Amino acid sequence: MTSPKPRHLFAYGSLMAPSVYLKVVGRDPKGASPKMEPAVLKGFRRRAVLNAWYPGIVPASGEQVQGMLIEVETPEDLARLDEYEGDDEYARIPVQVETNDGGGGTVEVEAEVYVFLRAERLSERDWVFEEFVASRADERM
Secondary structure (H helix, E strand, O other): OOOOOOEEEEEOOHHHOHHHHHHHOOOOOOOOOOOEEEEEEEEEEEEEEOOOOOEEEEEEEEEEEEEEEEEEOOHHHHHHHHHHHOOOOEEEEEEEEEEEOOOOOEEEEEEEEEEEOOHHHEOOOOOOHHHHHHOOHHHHO
16 A cells, blocks of 8 residues: 655745744644755746735746745645635645755656735735845744
């Protein structure tokens, strides 16, 4: 009997912070870190959402988004992620992302990502993870 294929989420915003991800899925933020690795999503761009501390992504030919590929452990975790992202601003869709193959090359992996549904609310400024961490917003969540 084979074990079920793990589900992967491509995170490009606050969920890249392990403490935020763990809080969202209901685990102790000081516990074991989720399985995460750097990844790239091609054909999208990330922008800061106007008057908010979080980003959104929308399709954009020739662009790419750096983020993290996260292994989602349970269907309950995915349900909590859906609740966190909400259904009025984001939709979860299947995508292919590139990650390191362990030998210096890349490999494509099936994942899901939350795309932003309200492009008119995106600024022209990219959202920067390091600024999010420096602002300590992850600790206030």
